Structure formats: C-alpha cells, structure tokens
Amino acid sequence: MFVLLVLALVGGVTVGLIRGGTLDALVRVYVSRPWVFVAAIATLIAGRLVPGLHAAAWVVATVAIVLFAAANSRLPGVGLLWVGIALNTVVILANGGRMPVSLWGAERAGVPVSELRASAQHTPGGADTVLRPATDVIPLAFPNAAAVVSIGDVLVASGIGLFGAVAPVRARRALESRRVRDTPAAGVRPDDDPKADDPDLASAEPADAHLGQ
Structure with a gap:
C-alpha cells in the first residue's frame, strides 16, 4: 500500500503543478492540528509492528482521522481519506482483527500465500470472509513491491x-489574491505602506484562507 500512496501523492502533485499550482504555494497551505494526522499514521505503524494492536490501532486511527478531517474540512481529499480508513477498520473488525486477502489477487500480484498465513495483520480470504468486496482484492504487481489492496486503500x-492535485492550485490563487489586495493604492509610496516594511504582516493570514471558496 505504501507504494500506492507514494504514487498517488507524486501523481497528484504533478497534476497540480501542470494545472498552474506551485510548490511554494503548497507548502504554505494551512493545516489545522497536523499532530492529529501524524498521531494516526504513527498508530497504524505501531499496529503493524505489534501484532496484538493491529485492530485497535485502526480504530484509534479512524477516530483521529475523523477529528483531523473535521478540523480541515476545506482541504481537498480529507473526506476520501477518512472514509477509506473507516472502511478498512470496519472490514478488519468484522474479520477478527485481520484484513482478509484474496488468494486470486495474491496470485496475480505475486504475493506468496505463505506470507499471508504467517502475517499477524492479514489472513487468506475464504468462504467465511465478511464484506469480501471491501477486503484486499485488488492486485498491484509493482516490481519488488507486490501488494493486494482494498477499496479503502x-x-x-x-x-x-x-489533495496534491487541487491544494497547490487553490493556494496559488489565494496567494495571488492576497498580493493584489495588499498592493499599495495608486499614489501611495511603498515606503508609506506598513506591510512593505514588515514582511511578517504579509504572511500573517493562513495561505489557504480562501481554499474553500
């Protein structure tokens, strides 16, 4: 799944740059409570490292992402993010704390069944699998990184x-709007404009103040 997420981010940012966004604008996007998102990711990593925490980690991560999404509802993509994580959590809890993996998908992706049987986070799918369509059923035959992912993933x-495709474009437009608004009126010398002497004033407003518009 990690490779899929990296490709999604790189692809999204590439599209955003093609559409006129800039990396400078992207890094200026204001994110509320970023530590909540970091905590959710850290919890999922801990769940992979400590087998007994797998299911609990997904529950905690889901709650954290819901809180993060609520605080950043204007940011593009956060809704899809929390729905995907919530869907994975429901599937994992419904199947005894592990994510079932389609044997058909594993074969086509090149994932050894022995790895699934030995995994503390995954289990081979079968007739008793609950919510089978939402389990890991989509094969991704990446070189040296074969995986089977779910709809939630x-x-x-x-x-x-x-987020990568839309946020830099909206942020660039917001920055341009601020620059136009902050430009001194005709007849006013730059030296007379307090904002020209204090660059901190020009960045006091979050760059994504208009992202939701």
Missing part, C-alpha cells in the same frame, strides 16, 4: 492524490 490514495 484506493479511497485513501485518491484523497491524497486529490
């Missing part, structure tokens, strides 16, 4: 890609 990747 695709939604998470889509949210990240959407």
Whole structure:
C-alpha cells in the first residue's frame, strides 16, 4: 500500500503543478492540528509492528482521522481519506482483527500465500470472509513491491492524490489574491505602506484562507 500512496501523492502533485499550482504555494497551505494526522499514521505503524494492536490501532486511527478531517474540512481529499480508513477498520473488525486477502489477487500480484498465513495483520480470504468486496482484492504487481489492496486503500490514495492535485492550485490563487489586495493604492509610496516594511504582516493570514471558496 505504501507504494500506492507514494504514487498517488507524486501523481497528484504533478497534476497540480501542470494545472498552474506551485510548490511554494503548497507548502504554505494551512493545516489545522497536523499532530492529529501524524498521531494516526504513527498508530497504524505501531499496529503493524505489534501484532496484538493491529485492530485497535485502526480504530484509534479512524477516530483521529475523523477529528483531523473535521478540523480541515476545506482541504481537498480529507473526506476520501477518512472514509477509506473507516472502511478498512470496519472490514478488519468484522474479520477478527485481520484484513482478509484474496488468494486470486495474491496470485496475480505475486504475493506468496505463505506470507499471508504467517502475517499477524492479514489472513487468506475464504468462504467465511465478511464484506469480501471491501477486503484486499485488488492486485498491484509493482516490481519488488507486490501488494493486494482494498477499496479503502484506493479511497485513501485518491484523497491524497486529490489533495496534491487541487491544494497547490487553490493556494496559488489565494496567494495571488492576497498580493493584489495588499498592493499599495495608486499614489501611495511603498515606503508609506506598513506591510512593505514588515514582511511578517504579509504572511500573517493562513495561505489557504480562501481554499474553500
């Protein structure tokens, strides 16, 4: 899944740059409570490292992402992000704390079944699998990084890609709007404009103040 997320981010940002966004604008996007997002990712990593925490980690991560999405509802892609994580959590809880993986998908992606049987986070899918369409059923035969992902994973990747494609464009427009607004009126010398002497005033307003518009 990691490769999918990286590709989604790189692809999204590339689209955003093609559409006129800039990296400078992207890094200026204001994100509320970023530590909540970091905590959610750290929790998921801990869940992979400590087998007994896998299901609990997804529950905690889901709650954290919901809080993060609520605080950043104007940011593109956050809705897809939390829906994808929530869907994965429901599937994992419904299947005893592990994510079922389609044997058909594993074969086509090149994932050894022995790895699934030995995994503490995954289990081979079967007749008793609950919510089978939402389990790991989509094969991704990446070189040296074969994987089988779920619809939830695709939604998470889509949210990240959407953010990369839209956020830099909206942020650039917001920056340009601020520059036009902050330009001294005709007849006023730059030396008479307080903002010209204090660059901090020009950046006091979050860059994404108009992202939701």
